[in-house]
Amino acid sequence: MSNAIKTQKKTIGLHDICKKNSKIPITNPGHKSSKIDNQMKSLELLSIKPETDPDNSLTCSNISVPSNATELTETSFLDKSNSAESSSLILDTFSQSSASKLIRRKIPRAGHLMTPRHLWIQSIPPKACDxxxxxxxxxxxxxxxxxxxxxxxxxxxxxxxxxxxxxxxxxxxxxxxxxxxxxxxxxxxxxxxxxxxxxxxxxxxxxxxxxxxxxxxxxxxxxxxxxxxxxxxxxxxxxxxxxxxxxxxxxxxxxxxxxxxxxxxxxxxxxxxxENKTLKWLRIIWVKSFFSLQPLDKVCDYFGVKVAMYFAWIGHYTGSLIYPAIAYSTFWFGFGRQLDQWTEGVWFVVLAFMNVLWLTVYLETWKRYCAELAYRWATLDQRHQFLLQPRLEFKGHPRISPITGKAELWYPNWKRRLFSYFVSAPIIGLCLAVVFVLTILQIKLQDWWDSYIETNEYPTYLSYISKIMLALIIAVLDDIYNIIAVWLNDCENYRLDTEYENQLIIKVTLFQFVNSFLSLFYIAFYLQDQERLRTQLAVLLITRQLIRNIKESALPYVLEQIRFAKISFDLFGALTPSDGPAKPNGERVVSQPELECSMFKL
Structure with missing residues (x-):
């Protein structure tokens, strides 16, 4: 590191000026005049001006810095310390009551968490950033x-x-x-x-x-x-x-x-x-409008064809479930409990046949609807695999393509097959063997636990502990194997995204099928205990649904709150309230790319 860079770390930055007072002159007796000149040049580069720009400036006492103050030019790119300190000033002071200001003077960091999130942090959309x-x-x-x-x-x-x-x-x-x-x-x-x-x-x-x-x-x-x-x-x-x-x-x-x-x-x-404008529109028209039709074209334009096709299937499948739900509810609440055992068995067979018929009709209607969407979004015609662009992580040897005549990366198929046969297949087989052993041991543990509860006359609801443990083990094994499957797929080095995704689906589906249903097949066909099968199936369905909801909804929400709180501490915690003018709405703002980058980092 050069001496110039070392001395830059000792200069006074904008952040230090704002924390003290804007009336204090930008001087430092311990530095030479040349360093002060460099600091003043840096301040001129950042275009410090009076606080007269209500739209695109950020106030800290009597110093106002434009929101693009962190933009680096070729000459100032290495000035890390000045840019680092000035970028933390892209914010506004709150216009709060006297009591709130007093609390925040006493507790400068915790005070920021007392304000709703939509007030204490808001992002500025980037002007030229995709x-x-x-x-x-x-x-x-x-x-x-x-x-x-x-x-x-x-x-x-x-x-x-x-x-x-x-x-x-x-x-x-x-x-x-x-x-x-x-x-x-x-x-x-x-x-x-x-x-x-x-x-x-x-x-x-x-x-x-x-x-x-x-x-x-x-x-x-x-x-x-x-x-x-x-x-x-x-x-x-x-x-x-x-x-x-x-x-x-x-x-x-x-x-x-x-x-x-x-x-x-x-x-x-x-x-x-x-893009905040489009996201806000989708949140109002799509997310919050529960009974309205999905704006699939808008979803496709913003999130892409894959995401739009997924939600199209969700909507089509949910709508198709109305018909069997009406049939089964009519049977159950109408006369299902008034029939004798033989007649009830006949009706179960009829409903099962209706279920197969409904499933066939559903698949055909979905194929038709899927083809309609594929035509609308121009995904029916697929180009040849040699004409498609390789995925970002694909590694290979450079060569001239015999088909297109252009330079491309090439990876021999025999290397991929060799790894699949002698590495991927044994590891997958070992994982399935581990699942089989753990499932059998867990079922044996359930037998011992049930007998232990019965012998000591403990409450019967304690017997569900071992069954819930099996559901938790299944969820943990799924997460561990997903990491292994991704690693194996990366090592196999597929050229196209479609090949990569198809092979990953095969690996994950095979493991999840064995991991999820092995215990049920063991109880149904080996132990032949229908009552235990019913209980185990109910516990698995309920427990796995709870785990999925926690992982997909509750946990992301909690992590988001923690991340926003940390970002608030990092960006705003060191600042104390000021009596100077603030924006009319009292918002604190930070650039949207920086906010999203911070969410990735945490």
Missing amino acids: VVLTFTKTTDYKTIEWVKSLIVDESNGFSLSVNVQYHSSTDSYCFYLTASFHVLMKAAQDVHLPKKIIGGGGLREFILSEMNIFEGIEDHSNFFTMQERQTLILYVLNTLRVQNCDWLTELVESQPLISECMSNGIIEHLFPVH
């Missing part, structure tokens, strides 16, 4: 500049716009990435992006030479949706290759830049930025 790329804390400046030079390089025809930022909340540098309209059009042509044509006629693959036939081409800002822009930027990033990095010996030349940097601890995250 994708955020974050670096690890240990990444040096030379490497960051090298990555930036590859991203902005125009030699390959794709040059992204990079806005370098420093996030004080995570103590890391990041890139705010976007692309010009011309670059997006070139990428759309390469990925064969379907777009609407003028005058109807459905969708057609985008061609740059025929761009005038596409609907909305004159509106550069809205021609591509947010999801399409982010997909195209990801495609451009995937085309970048490692080159000219002699000091980074761990990186392999000609390999994908992003995946190599991620696997070697240079890049930490790569994620798209949300």
